[in-house]
Amino acid sequence: MKKLMSLMSSAILMLSVGSVSTKGAQYVIGMSPNYDAPNKALVLKETLRFVLDTVEPGDQVTLFDALNQQPITKFIIPEGKLFKSNARARVERMKAEVKALKSFLAVERPYAPQMKDVINLPEFLSLAASHLRKSGDAMTIIAIGSPFYMNSEEPAFNMQDSYPSDFHVTVDQRESVFGTAGKKQALTGIALHYGYFGDPFVNDFHRERIGHFWSCYLDEQQAVLSTFAPDIALAFSRAKANVREACVQAQLNPKDNKLEMRPVIARSLPTWLEPAAAHLTEPAPTSESRVSPKQDMPAAIAKVDNVSRQETNTAISTNVSWTPEGLLEAFGANRTSLGIAICWTVPVDCDLYVKPGRRARELSYRRRVTKEGRYYYDERQGGSTFYEYVELLPGSSIDVRETRAWVNMYAGSASSLRGTVIVFYDGKINRGEFQLLCTSGNRGKEASSRDKSPYWCEIDLMGIIGLSPSRRLSDAR
16 A cells, blocks of 8 residues: 555656646546557557547546556647647647657566556556546546456456456455445546457456456446447547446345455366265275275366356366376376365355465465465355365475465354365375364354364364374364
8 A cells, every 4th residue: 555655646746747727528548568569559559549639629638557557648638729630730739748658658568478468457546536636526537458457466366267256345455455445435427448458358257257347346436337348449439428327237246245256267176186076975084095096987067156146067077097007197297286175065155275384375265376376166055076175386385294274164054064175295195074163154254263263173184194193173173
């Protein structure tokens, strides 16, 4: 937050120098510093067309780097008949501004592939609303970039293959970068026209969910998503036409009460977990924890999204040889150095939490991606073929002795709950169990005192993989 305020202060100082009061329309354009060459050319063409040919004398167009929240330049269209639909006269008067735009787009900046076209929409909207206009004044914002929120330093909220639950919008910003609690009227009077490039979505469902989310995000702050399309020329055109109606009819789901990023990829199991799916009907082992290979394996049914009610079916690949030699070959090709999975059959919502080390960030449905690994699938109903699992990657200095894992009963009720734990370590599948002593969920509370809470159970990782004597489940809490 301090960084954002510092950026805002420097941005306003730079843009306020030489500014002129105008009575025309006010436009703010947010750009990415990470366009490739074709997109740079397109952005330059459409922006100059908008500024030199489209907007009216007296209008004001402010250009911003919407990823780093830094000003690019400000066009104040001169008033008078000479500048009415006269691109040549405008460019002569605003040579410095045109040069600043071209210079911004000409710079070659290194960036990670996933950061292509990216802007930081929440910060950009906050900056524009609070510092680039008088409170409550109408404003038209044009965002030109990726439709995804992406952050290479904190990837927990990245959207390239997932979407935020509606609950993100309702919480405080300390819990989510998308939180709007305390900001319910922060964007009053703003219409956003969002133009992106091509089709970056995983599938149509992904596109619909992202559009739905941004519409709800703006609506909660009294703004409107008026354009959301793979066409930046359309975004400029609708902005000039002062379209201020929502292009996506979306409402927050009041039953969506879990703070998570939901994957949109088809549900599948990793190589190390596939053989374990064939043994779920067998009783959990007590002393022997390794799973023996088996020839037959059932198809896995994709997880049902409880909020969207979308359902996808996917079959587990059966092109693996289920002999000991075949399994070792498959494991050898697997990129995971440590995998932890849980499964239970009672229809309650349990959650897996994995902390790969004392200084590592904890993986769970709250934070799906870190430099150490990734969390997959928030199973909210339980089922004999459904797993929540975490994969920790080699090369991230994972020490299994410093890795801790817990299960929490988030919601639902049950007289007793035992579940299966699968741990893949050192090329072997190990099997154990967990037990929760509560009878209902607590929505993830008491995390700071989980060692003493009946709603939490620590998984005995060391005992399951056989590196230390197994502890009793009651002691492992």
